[in-house]
Amino acid sequence: MDMRSDRTVLQIIDLDISFKTSAGVVHAIRGVNVELRKGETVAIVGESGSGKSVSMKAAVGLLAGNATINSGQILYRYVDDDGSEEIVDLLQMPKRQMRSTINGRRIAMVFQNPMTSLDPTMTIGKQVMEGILLHRKVDKQAAARRALELLELVGITHAEARMRSYPHQLSGGMRQRVVIAIALACDPDVLICDEPTTALDVTIQARILELIREVQDRLGLSVIFITHDLGVVAKVADHINVMYAGKIVEVGTVDEIFYDPRHPYTWGLLAAMPDLDTSDARLVSIPGSPPNLLHEPKGDAFAARNPYALAIDEKAEPPMFQVSETHYAATWLLHPDAPKVEMPAELKVRIAHAFEDAKERR
Amino acid sequence: MSQPLLRVRDLTQHFRVSRTFTAKAVNGVSFDIYPGETFGLVGESGSGKTTIGRSIIRLYDPTSGSVVFQGREISGKLDRDTEGMLRRDMQMIFQDPMSSLNPRKKVASIIGEGLDIHRRYRSKAERDTAVGALLEKVGLSKSHASLYPHQFSGGQRQRVGIARALIMDPKLIIADECISALDVSIQAQVVNLMKDIQEETGCAYLFIAHDLSMVKYISDRIGVLHMGYLVETGTADEIFANPVHPYTKSLLSAVPLPNPKFEKRRRPVAYDCKAEGVDYAVGHERTVAGTHKVLATDDELARWTA
Ligand SMILES: Nc1ncnc2c1ncn2[C@@H]1O[C@H](COP(=O)(O)OP(=O)(O)OP(=O)(O)O)[C@@H](O)[C@H]1O
Numbered sequence A: 001m002d003m004r005s006d007r008t009v010l011q012i013i014d015l016d017i018s019f020k021t022s023a024g025v026v027h028a029i030r031g032v033n034v035e036l037r038k039g040e041t042v043a044i045v046g047e048s049g050s051g052k053s054v055s056m057k058a059a060v061g062l063l064a065g066n067a068t069i070n071s072g073q074i075l076y077r078y079v080d081d082d083g084s085e086e087i088v089d090l091l092q093m094p095k096r097q098m099r100s101t102i103n104g105r106r107i108a109m110v111f112q113n114p115m116t117s118l119d120p121t122m123t124i125g126k127q128v129m130e131g132i133l134l135h136r137k138v139d140k141q142a143a144a145r146r147a148l149e150l151l152e153l154v155g156i157t158h159a160e161a162r163m164r165s166y167p168h169q170l171s172g173g174m175r176q177r178v179v180i181a182i183a184l185a186c187d188p189d190v191l192i193c194d195e196p197t198t199a200l201d202v203t204i205q206a207r208i209l210e211l212i213r214e215v216q217d218r219l220g221l222s223v224i225f226i227t228h229d230l231g232v233v234a235k236v237a238d239h240i241n242v243m244y245a246g247k248i249v250e251v252g253t254v255d256e257i258f259y260d261p262r263h264p265y266t267w268g269l270l271a272a273m274p275d276l277d278t279s280d281a282r283l284v285s286i287p288g289s290p291p292n293l294l295h296e297p298k299g300d301a302f303a304a305r306n307p308y309a310l311a312i313d314e315k316a317e318p319p320m321f322q323v324s325e326t327h328y329a330a331t332w333l334l335h336p337d338a339p340k341v342e343m344p345a346e347l348k349v350r351i352a353h354a355f356e357d358a359k360e361r362r
Numbered sequence B: 001m002s003q004p005l006l007r008v009r010d011l012t013q014h015f016r017v018s019r020t021f022t023a024k025a026v027n028g029v030s031f032d033i034y035p036g037e038t039f040g041l042v043g044e045s046g047s048g049k050t051t052i053g054r055s056i057i058r059l060y061d062p063t064s065g066s067v068v069f070q071g072r073e074i075s076g077k078l079d080r081d082t083e084g085m086l087r088r089d090m091q092m093i094f095q096d097p098m099s100s101l102n103p104r105k106k107v108a109s110i111i112g113e114g115l116d117i118h119r120r121y122r123s124k125a126e127r128d129t130a131v132g133a134l135l136e137k138v139g140l141s142k143s144h145a146s147l148y149p150h151q152f153s154g155g156q157r158q159r160v161g162i163a164r165a166l167i168m169d170p171k172l173i174i175a176d177e178c179i180s181a182l183d184v185s186i187q188a189q190v191v192n193l194m195k196d197i198q199e200e201t202g203c204a205y206l207f208i209a210h211d212l213s214m215v216k217y218i219s220d221r222i223g224v225l226h227m228g229y230l231v232e233t234g235t236a237d238e239i240f241a242n243p244v245h246p247y248t249k250s251l252l253s254a255v256p257l258p259n260p261k262f263e264k265r266r267r268p269v270a271y272d273c274k275a276e277g278v279d280y281a282v283g284h285e286r287t288v289a290g291t292h293k294v295l296a297t298d299d300e301l302a303r304w305t306a
């Protein structure tokens, strides 16, 4: 099995997934490729329903019962207990082996909805300790100390008293932080965070992001960050994957995506972000809604909402065009024969401002 | 000004967690919401935002204080009539869509439930049309009506919760972090939709969020909550142009910007009320100017406005 580079920890290759529902088959993931390298943070951004969570649930073997994996691989490189390096395809691994060797211990996932990963009948102290006791060779007291320390690290006040609280006695954001503490408890190699900070205010959010970065520097943790908060992405990501209707439509370094975006969908996303100076009566949103994947889109899935769509977009799906060694985008606008189109003027102004701002505040 | 739609006075909500620990979630909070306006409530995680919402809509019994809605006291024992009025005219969109939607019901019956209880339609076709139309309004499609909550993505589920609250044409909607699970483009769509509905029906919102740029954008007035105390209130302009309380200032300074070159270097400004010697329990509400108020002692007010 081949990975893109020696430093690649996790690589999703041509992943394709559909769901059976009473309304028909939903082709939710239509060929996703993502690469994660050791010690790096990769962000996945994209509209609601674009397939971010499903792609990552596939990596931890937790797809819903009505899912079918039509094709693809999710390669994972790790060091075995006896010290040898292994590369496995997580999609082929039996569920039991997945649970005993991978989940929680090597790959930890923080789910979008904290309540689904917490047991409502167990105190949060017990829940944080559980993983530590399962995967680390420590006694109960040491596990309790570690649990307390982790809860304090994620900013839970009165942590000692809260150890004995049940999930429903915590606020939404506190629950989310408990789930993050559980994920970090076993020092995993890979941390997958699905919208881990959406319920958090900016100060706590900054603290959590700082904490993840610390662990990253200390232990070489690699992180996949699913979020729609572009401010958070700007803060944490090394690389960004932009997802639309079950596909990655643009990938690049954080600077390439923020300062030199090429896909019209990425333009829309960046332009829709309000800032504290927004004073217009209405927010800009990308017109229309994402395609209903019950019906396979023909051509480029974004065409119907794309003011820059070309005739060919109706007929053929664009391949990934290379912009730089690290930057690719799937839009016919990058074809050598395409008419020259520039990003919207407002976005251009915004990016220029951002550049100036970054210089000034140095 | 007209009569407030909702009048909250000295609302206090404490939870006894154990013999030695009581969570003082909300401590003497007062504010008004007028018909047709949006009151934004911001504050850090655990500051008591959700608890305020849940106490007002009576998912909790308030420890003390008064809540008057459409002229009727709703913080104590509710008679049948008042309870009916409350269930009909006040709706809440919950922070955690998964645990607030019945997993065994199809989306059509979740959204239509309110209509069924209050018999708001003449035929089944009329009801289904109403549900379908609302699904499309929140950016989903009619065909979603036959799916179950777990078959949706996080953001789609949140919109089901929004549709369920909107279908009743309530007078007050408590929207608890109702857009934080949505991506920016759909956020914009939903916020624009909420504004349209407000214009159409004249409903008011208690808009709970931590995203300041969105709160600033949607709110007429804003309340800043910290550790269960309302530390500053005022119009959106008053708060953003002239924040007085150090907690509000630290919140404003931490808003992340879509600018990696800047974000990668930034360290947030910390605020620690203990270190600054601020005790919320001894402060009183002081007027800064106009409707702009801050919780402070004379001394603190002088210091913060100097
Ligand atoms: N169990 C399921 N059955 C049917 N459809 C599903 C199921 N799970 C997910 N889907 C569909 O797959 C698509 C992708 O869902 P996913 O949860 O990955 O979205 P997402 O990108 O994480 O969105 P969000 O930002 O809203 O969380 C959606 O259209 C969703 O409706």
Ligand SMILES: Nc1ncnc2c1ncn2[C@@H]1O[C@H](COP(=O)(O)OP(=O)(O)OP(=O)(O)O)[C@@H](O)[C@H]1O
Pocket: A168, A169, A170, A171, A172, A173, A174, A199, A200, A201, B015, B016, B017, B023, B024, B025, B043, B044, B045, B046, B047, B048, B049, B050, B051, B052, B095
């Ligand atoms: N049922 C309960 N029992 C005990 N404590 C509770 C209960 N509900 C809330 N609390 C406590 O009250 C405080 C405020 O919680 P609340 O949910 O109102 O916060 P919030 O401002 O909504 O935070 P977030 O932004 O994280 O959702 C927290 O310390 C929480 O632990």
Ligand SMILES: [Mg+2]
Pocket: A052, A053, A054, A112, A194, B153, B154, B155
């Ligand atoms: Mg998701």
Ligand SMILES: [Mg+2]
Pocket: A171, A172, A173, B049, B050, B051, B095, B176
């Ligand atoms: Mg809350």
